[in-house]
């Protein structure tokens with residue numbers, strides 16, 4: 173039977189994004205003739221933007237509400253034009269003399285707009301284990317609930333972003349790293365990003381996990397025996413690999429390191445077979461319990 177790892181279902185909701193009471197806005201953001209303003213709370217939340225929808229609801233002055241938010245942005249920028257401002261630069265990897273440019277619209281603002289929390293659902297497993305199918309079923313189920321998701325499929329990314337990468341170990345590692353970085357950007361955009369790629373190496377998957385705040389990387393292991401994947405073989409690749417016509421095929425003559433502690437395990441076997449929709453629901457339940465389906 174498919175199972176959610178650590179399935180106690182007593183997880184406390186994330187404590188991030190604690191909302192400041194809108195009726196007592198901090199003086200620093202109080203403006204706009206008594207309009208109710210609110211900011212995202214929590215350690216990482218510092219934005220001064222009015223939630224467009226809430227501000228509209230509170231004041232009935234949509235144009236002015238947004239205008240007030242924008243004014244405060246311009247106010248804070250005033251004086252910078254041509255002014256002297258020292259920016260610290262540093263080195264990251266091979267990039268020298270670079271700086272991080274912070275934007276006043278932050279992740280929590282986007283999450284509030286979308287009424288969800290950005291995160292990465294990382295689906296890993298053998299070829300034919302059902303990663304792409306579950307990814308799409310999940311995206312569909314989220315769409316039906318009005319939640320914004322985006323699927324980063326390994327195969328699809330190899331049509332563009334990763335077209336220069338082969339299946340040798342270092343290229344697979346780079347494939348995972350790039351998709352991890354892109355997934356991180358999607359999560360920062362407030363999107364529920366679904367990455368589905370074999371990602372056979374534990375170390376690289378863990379490195380992607382480390383790119384995100386605690387809890388925001390949700391690893392889903394498609395626990396399907398090689399034999400079942402091989403029987404499915406929708407692209408005929410196992411057959412070619414067994415015939416020696418594809419070298420270094422995962423599970424045949426290339427390694428796959430199963431997760432040791434993934435958040436969710438979706439198990440399939442010859443005896444246990446759940447529909448993609450049922451498997452997707454398991455992930456949805458996890459997201460609901462963890463508070464990712466609200467801002």
Ligand SMILES: Nc1ncnc2c1ncn2[C@@H]1O[C@H](COP(=O)(O)OS(=O)(=O)O)[C@@H](OP(=O)(O)O)[C@H]1O
Pocket residue numbers: 298299300303304325326327330339343344345347348368369370371372407409418419420421422426
């Ligand atoms: N040698 C080898 N090993 C494994 N898979 C191969 C190989 N060559 C081509 N393919 C096809 O490429 C898809 C896997 O791409 P990924 O980007 O997910 O792989 S990886 O994460 O870099 O290991 C994989 O798609 P899925 O079946 O959807 O997993 C295969 O269709």
Ligand SMILES: Nc1ncnc2c1ncn2[C@@H]1O[C@H](COP(=O)(O)OP(=O)(O)O)[C@@H](O)[C@H]1O
Pocket residue numbers: 297298299300301302303304305306404405406440445446447448451
């Ligand atoms: N839950 C499922 N039950 C039965 N067959 C499935 C299920 N999920 C996927 N499949 C089938 O298995 C094959 C491989 O699925 P796919 O999503 O392409 O796997 P992957 O992306 O891991 O290579 C496809 O033919 C698909 O229809």
